[in-house]
Amino acid sequence: MAKDHGPQIKDDEVYEDLREKGYSKEKAARIANSDRHEVGKKGGKGEKYEERTKKELYQKAKEVGIEGRSDMSKDELIEALRNH
Template identity: 60%
Template structure:
C-alpha cells in the first residue's frame, strides 16, 4: 500500500522509523499519531498483568482480537498482550 492509499499518518518520519525497527503497521501508526502532549505519559490505574488471573488475561486477549491464545499459559498471555 502506498503512502497515498493508507490512512493519514501525522508524523511520517516517526512512522517510517518505527516500521524500520520492526513495529507492526498498526502499532507504528498508533505511536506516530499520538499527540506530543500525551506521548510518554503512564496509562490508567489498572494493576500490572502479573496481578491478573489467567482467565482475566485470556478475556482481555480475546477482547482485543488476539488469536491462538486458548492453550497459552499466564506468562505467555502476558507476553502476547504486551507485544500486541
C-alpha cells in the first residue's frame, strides 16, 4: 500500500514508483498528478530542441525553473531540459 502524500499528490502509488526509479520529486509529482489520458497528445510531433533557437530554449528553461540557464550554451540548455 502506498504512503499517503496528502492532497498535493493525486496518485500516491505512481508517485512512489517513479521516485524509486530515480525521478525527482517535482517530476514524479507532475506525472502522478497528470491526467494520463491527456499527456502526450502531441505524440512526438513537438519541435525538436535542436531546431529551436537558444532564446527559445532559454525561455523554456525559465518556464520549468532550471537554475544557471543564463550561463548555459545551447547544447547545455538542451541537455538540462532533457534531464529536467
